[in-house]
Amino acid sequence: MKVQEIVGIIKGTVVSGAENLENTVDMAFASDLMSDVLTVKTDNLLLLTGLVNIQAIRTAEMSDISCIVFVRNKKVTEEMIRIAKENKIIIIQSPYSMFKVSGILFSAGIKPVF
Amino acid sequence: MSTGKMHFEYQVEGGNFSAAGFPSSQVKKTLKQLNVDGNVIRRTVVALYEAEVNIVAHAYNGIISVDIDTEKITILLKDEGPGIADIKKAMEIGYSTATPEVREMGFGAGMGLSNMKTNADHLNITSEVGKGTIVEIINYFHQ
Numbered sequence: 257m258k259v260q261e262i263v264g265i266i267k268g269t270v271v272s273g274a275e276n277l278e279n280t281v282d283m284a285f286a287s288d289l290m291s292d293v294l295t296v297k298t299d300n301l302l303l304l305t306g307l308v309n310i311q312a313i314r315t316a317e318m319s320d321i322s323c324i325v326f327v328r329n330k331k332v333t334e335e336m337i338r339i340a341k342e343n344k345i346i347i348i349q350s351p352y353s354m355f356k357v358s359g360i361l362f363s364a365g366i367k368p369v370f
Numbered sequence: 371m372s373t374g375k376m377h378f379e380y381q382v383e384g385g386n387f388s389a390a391g392f393p394s395s396q397v398k399k400t401l402k403q404l405n406v407d408g409n410v411i412r413r414t415v416v417a418l419y420e421a422e423v424n425i426v427a428h429a430y431n432g433i434i435s436v437d438i439d440t441e442k443i444t445i446l447l448k449d450e451g452p453g454i455a456d457i458k459k460a461m462e463i464g465y466s467t468a469t470p471e472v473r474e475m476g477f478g479a480g481m482g483l484s485n486m487k488t489n490a491d492h493l494n495i496t497s498e499v500g501k502g503t504i505v506e507i508i509n510y511f512h513q
Binding site for chain 2: 288289290291292293294295297307309310311312314315317318319320335339343
């Protein structure tokens with residue numbers, strides 16, 4: 257599924273990587289526990305999290321995650337955006353809860369990792 | 371590089387979560403430039419990043435030294451800190467002595483050491499209580 261379509265269905269706002277919305281993601285993983293995210297070895301993964309800090313971006317960087325959705329419109333800092341851009345990571349903010357975004361993406365055909 | 375060898379060192383400051391991940395990020399960029407296999411890169415930087423977060427979470431300060439030659443990457447993380455009393459117990463999934471602050475950063479669930487083990491070809495941890503911990507990670511470029 258194209259990231260552009262995902263942005264639409266979760267009422268997302270793109271705060272980094274707007275030039276890469278033609279990219280596609282097939283699978284998603286939702287967690288606030290970065291150690292758990294770091295155990296996932298799946299390419300083209302979307303990370304859905306409510307943990308909004310630099311370590312969420314660094315975790316995505318180390319795990320080759322190309323797209324992060326931060327739920328509940330939590331504030332993304334300039335430093336986070338800088339590191340995301342450096343690593344071509346798309347950041348989307350959604351006003352919805354983790355549960356709701358998970359449900360929407362699942363219904364749209366995004367697959368779980370486990 | 372005429373010798374085929376590279377060496378890097380990074381300082382790590384205990385408690386400074388905003389800087390955590392910079393050394394891992396630099397190592398990742400270097401390995402990419404050297405055209406190392408993507409899976410090896412991911413395993414290496416995940417192990418390194420977990421180890422780095424452990425220094426930030428538990429120690430006062432540390433030094434990461436990275437040596438790269440044509441066949442492998444050797445990473446040595448030495449910290450000054452409280453050390454690990456029971457390494458075997460610390461390797462158990464779910465065992466953690468992390469503070470609530472560390473947990474708020476998305477870590478401290480007791481998964482780090484086992485995740486490091488999964489992602490390292492060779493992992494060696496030695497520790498002295500009250501002094502510090504030394505972690506050695508070696509990954510080979512050709513499996």
